[in-house]
Each structure stands twice: as C-alpha cells, then as structure tokens.
Amino acid sequence: MPEILWPPQAPIYPIRNSVRGGGVPDRVSFQTDSNIPIDRPLITAQVKNYDITLPPMARADFAAFEDWYRTTLGMGTRRFVWLHPMTGRFALCRILSGDPAYQEQQVIKQKIAVSFRMMVLPNAVDQQLYLINASSVMVAL
Numbered sequence: 001m002p003e004i005l006w007p008p009q010a011p012i013y014p015i016r017n018s019v020r021g022g023g024v025p026d027r028v029s030f031q032t033d034s035n036i037p038i039d040r041p042l043i044t045a046q047v048k049n050y051d052i053t054l055p056p057m058a059r060a061d062f063a064a065f066e067d068w069y070r071t072t073l074g075m076g077t078r079r080f081v082w083l084h085p086m087t088g089r090f091a092l093c094r095i096l097s098g099d100p101a102y103q104e105q106q107v108i109k110q111k112i113a114v115s116f117r118m119m120v121l122p123n124a125v126d127q128q129l130y131l132i133n134a135s136s137v138m139v140a141l
Contacts, residue, residue, distance in 0.1 A: 003080065003140075005130075005140060009060070009064035010057060011055045011136075014085055015055050018051075019053075020051045021048060021049050021051055022048055022050075023046060024049050045122040047120065049117060050085050050118050050120065052085060052117070052118050053115040054114045056113045057111065057112060057114070059112060065114060069095070075101075076097065080094070081138070081140075082138070084120055090125045090129075093118050095116050098116075101116065
C-alpha cells in the first residue's frame, strides 16, 4: 500500500525557527522486590517528537488540511510521508493525539495557522521515491 503524502494545499515547510522537540524517553525504571531500581529499554527504535507550526494558510487550504486529517489520515491515526523538521529528508510521521489534536489560530484576516505535535518514526524512507516540485508540493515518483 502506498504511503500517504502530506496534503498539497498545506505549507510544505513549518515556520522557520518554530520547530522544537527531540528524542522521547526510551527507557522505563522500576523497583524490584529487593528495592534495587532497574532500567530497561522501553523501545529499541529512536522516535522523536516535535512541535510544529505551519505558516498561515488560506481558509480553503485549511479546510483541505482538515479534510485530509479527518478522512485520509483517519482522524490522525495513520502515518504519512513528510519532511523531517530537522534534517529536511523525507520521513514517516504521525500527528500525535492531544486535546485538541491540532490547534488553529486566525493570525491574519482570511489566514489560519495550524500547530500540532508530531512523531517522526524511525522507519527508513527511500529518498528517491519522492520529490518536492517547483510549486513546493510533495509528489511520489
């Protein structure tokens, strides 16, 4: 099954200097019956979470983003291919659940900014399968 791509109506790049995040805690600690604390790996893969803010987009583009989130992503439960916010390489991502799942803010008349928390999954993405065209739209080859 082909991977889901970032929606073409939404900005492909987050606002410059707005991305924050990094590696998630990857171990769990617990007490044994003998009161000796033990640390164990929680996961073997390195996942990273980032706070993302997109540049303001037109209302129609925001509506397309909402439709993509609701239908194509199955209310945010599916992964998608987008650019890694730190490396700029194609990566598998997932919008993390929250309340709300994404925040919207009208910043300029007729323009809405969207922010959300995103996980970059450790799965390798073949960089030769995707490109960003001259219109700044991600396409699969």
